[in-house]
Amino acid sequence: MHKQNFSIESEGKPTDLIFGEFTTYEDIRKRLGHQKRDVHYLKIDIENMEWSVLPQLVKGGHLDRVSQLAIEVHTMDIIKAPPEKILPMLQSYWQILESLKQLGFLRANHRFNTVLETTFHDREQNRSISTCMEILYIKRGFNRRLHMQHHLPPPEVPL
Structure with a gap:
């Protein structure tokens, strides 16, 4: 799990910075044990x-x-x-x-x-x-x- 600040657009305007978590594709594969599948x-x-x-x-x-x-x-x-x-x-x-x-x-x-x-x-x-x-x-x-x-x-x- 990675944490990062980011902004998204809502109704044509960027939001304030949001602190959020995201997971990479590689992280998901590791968590599921699917690296070699x-x-x-x-x-x-x-x-x-x-x-x-x-x-x-x-x-x-x-x-x-x-x-x-x-x-x-x-x-x-x-x-x-x-x-x-x-x-x-x-x-x-x-x-x-x-x-x-x-x-x-x-x-x-x-x-x-x-x-x-x-x-x-x-x-x-x-x-x-x-x-x-x-x-x-x-x-x-x-x-x-x-x-x-x-x-x-x-x-x-x-x-």
Whole structure:
């Protein structure tokens, strides 16, 4: 268990600093005694922290033994970002998702999460755009025995 100060956004405004505890994926696996087991299905729903956690999971080799990965991704930061920062933000998100492809993960399914708080309203075009999506990845050719024989270095992902 790790303790940390953090702030979350509520109704478009950051909250005061909150002191909280969080557990890492590695800590959970240790607590369950699953360090050497394959993971058939891993669900990540960590409310916009996926963009900082996914690169660490990739670089640390924590997804090597995962055969299916479900992630809820959030891009609502772009709603309030200055126009010149939107494209670099989206490019960094894309690069992180592309790093999953380098590990052998293929997108099998996706669906927009249309929760009202994560919807961007484009008044000029009179439409709503979801900034939250559920994505399911399946690892191509996942074979534990082969994987353990041919361990490849993780792809380069910026932290």
